[in-house]
Amino acid sequence: MRDDGWKPRANAAMERYADGDDAAFADVYTLLAPRLQAFLWRRTRDAARAEELVHDTFLRMHASRRHFSPGAEVMPWAFAIARRLLIDDHRKSRPPPDPDEECGPWVDAVVAVRRLGRRIMEELERVPEQHREAFTLVQIEGLSMAEAAQVLGCTVAAVKLRAYRTYEALRERLGDEVREELGEGLR
Amino acid sequence: MSELPTDPKARLMAAIHSAPSQTRKAARVSAWLILPAGVIIAAALYFAFDGIEHGKGRALWFYVACAVSWTAVAAVSLWGALGRARASSWRSGSSLLAFALGTPAVLFATMFFFAVADPDVTTIHPEKIGWKCLGLTLAAAAFPLVGLLYAKRESDPVHPSFTGAALGSACGAAAGIMVELWCPVAAPRHVAFGHILPIVVLTGLGALLGARVLGLRRPPRR
Numbered sequence: 001m002r003d004d005g006w007k008p009r010a011n012a013a014m015e016r017y018a019d020g021d022d023a024a025f026a027d028v029y030t031l032l033a034p035r036l037q038a039f040l041w042r043r044t045r046d047a048a049r050a051e052e053l054v055h056d057t058f059l060r061m062h063a064s065r066r067h068f069s070p071g072a073e074v075m076p077w078a079f080a081i082a083r084r085l086l087i088d089d090h091r092k093s094r095p096p097p098d099p100d101e102e103c104g105p106w107v108d109a110v111v112a113v114r115r116l117g118r119r120i121m122e123e124l125e126r127v128p129e130q131h132r133e134a135f136t137l138v139q140i141e142g143l144s145m146a147e148a149a150q151v152l153g154c155t156v157a158a159v160k161l162r163a164y165r166t167y168e169a170l171r172e173r174l175g176d177e178v179r180e181e182l183g184e185g186l187r
Numbered sequence: 188m189s190e191l192p193t194d195p196k197a198r199l200m201a202a203i204h205s206a207p208s209q210t211r212k213a214a215r216v217s218a219w220l221i222l223p224a225g226v227i228i229a230a231a232l233y234f235a236f237d238g239i240e241h242g243k244g245r246a247l248w249f250y251v252a253c254a255v256s257w258t259a260v261a262a263v264s265l266w267g268a269l270g271r272a273r274a275s276s277w278r279s280g281s282s283l284l285a286f287a288l289g290t291p292a293v294l295f296a297t298m299f300f301f302a303v304a305d306p307d308v309t310t311i312h313p314e315k316i317g318w319k320c321l322g323l324t325l326a327a328a329a330f331p332l333v334g335l336l337y338a339k340r341e342s343d344p345v346h347p348s349f350t351g352a353a354l355g356s357a358c359g360a361a362a363g364i365m366v367e368l369w370c371p372v373a374a375p376r377h378v379a380f381g382h383i384l385p386i387v388v389l390t391g392l393g394a395l396l397g398a399r400v401l402g403l404r405r406p407p408r409r
Contacts, residue, residue, distance in 0.1 A: 020210040025203065029196055055199055060341075060403055062203045066214035067342035069276045077276050077344075084344040084403050150275045153345030 006031050007075060014074040018065045028074065029058060035075070036082050039141050043086055053089060057082040076143065076150035083133075083151060116178065123173050127166050134162035218338040225331035225358075229365040232327050236319070236369060244371045249301060249308045253367040256297045261360035264290040268353035269335070278353075280346040287352035287393075290360050291386040298378045313374035317381020320370050324385035327362035328355075332393060336400045343401040351397015352390045359386030 010031040016024035036057055040050035060081050061068075068077060124132050130152070137148040138159065148163075149156045242250070267286030272278050278286075302309045335354050343350045363382055370381070 018211045020212065022203075026196070026200065029199060033196070051195060055195060055202075058199050059202060060344075063206075063208050064341055064403070066209045066211050067276060067339065068211065069271050070211075072271070072276045080344040081403060088404075149279065150272070150277075151345070153277070153280045153349075155279050155281060 007073065010074050011072075014065075014068055014077075015070065018068040018070075025058075025062065028061070032075065032078050033058070035141070036078060039079065040082060040086060042136070042140065044089075049089070053082060053085055056085050060085065073147060073150070076147040079137070079141070079143065079147075080151045080153075116174075119174060119177060120170065123170055124166070127169050131162040131166045131169075134159045135166035138163045139167075214338065218335075221331055221334035221338060224334065225327075225361070228330050229327040229362060232323055233365050233369055236323065238365075238369045242369050242371055244311050245373075246305070246308060249305065249373065250368075252301060253298075253373075254364065257294065257360065257364045257367045260290060260294055260297070261357065261364055264353070264357035264360045268350070268357040277343055277345060277350065280349045283346065283349040283353045287349065287356045287390050290356040291383050291390070294360060294363065294386065295379060295383045298373065298382070299375055302373055302375055302378075308373040309375070311371045311373070313372070313377065315372050315374075315377055315381075317370075317372070317377045320366050320372075320377070320381030321385045323369065324359060324362045324366050324382065325388065327365055328358040328385070328389050331361065332358040332389060332396075336393075336396055340400050341403050343397075344403045347401035348394045348398040350401050352394035354397065355389035355391070355393020356386055358393070359389035 010028060013024045013027035013031065017028055033054055036054045037050055040053045040057075041047060044050050044053070057078060061078060064081075068074070124135070127135075133152060134148055137143045137151055138145060143151065145156045145159050145163075148159045152159065264286055267278070267282065270278065272282070332355055335358065336351065339350070339354075363386065366382060372378075372381070
């Protein structure tokens, strides 16, 4: 996720698409869809719903391509649209995710890590939403501080502060568990 | 009826081919038409209300200073509302809020400074409350505001109401240039009611309309 080589290609493809090259949208999709799918899956824990939201995000990107500013980065733009659609979707009172549900492809079969992942998600749910979002975008989705600031519509300093406070909260609540779980799991 | 493709990418491509969207170049052309149209409307209002004759009576320096300062603030405000941060498609919420609230505040402070610097400028009709100025500002700003909101419709997934507020404030300041050329009254109470209040009203209106017009909606299910 930290490999940034795909970002310039995605930006270039979106530039072409915004200027009228319809074929470039396939490249935008190929480069962004897996990342959006993972982001939305983590927030919904529902593969079908995440796929539906990815589809809607790309439809919105298509409808709004005239608003994509020259030289802008496409990933924060796409994530901001996805986040907005997700918020609207949550408002339609979908049932909350089942805590016992499958934790997903990012947690492998190692039981200790899996349990730890679930505990982190539980603790993340307890921190204020703004803090959680900043932390998730930077630490889990792999966005830079500047990109996360664009997605959230705030300053870079605010993202740093929110992510740091979430990190501190997690460390305070889970520090011992992490040491125990990883100690057992990695032994 | 043809069957929908099951592959997500193929389904998306089929959907976008069935609903073409405007390109950046086409949008830019229509957006640029708003500026001259707004200037024509403001000029029409100015001359309809006997602008040249009505604006007389002020010291020349005050006339020029008002025109220059309002034009400068309006230009900065429009840049703030329509511009974007580096590598982004929008500004941060705090920047937009600063432009939205700062515009009327700076304009009032400027006019108050002129009044304090030369109290003679406040002696022309200080009793006038400013209903006409208020109405003229709202009338001249209405088209640019609606036009820009339409041009930028569904463009802001992050803070549409802040963007709308900044647009309202900028359109109010731009319309205020014409009103400043038209109105010779500089008493602070008149300026606050007739010249600044409409900008505040437009800021609020922009925020309300922005939330509805600039925000993204989920595409309808097929």
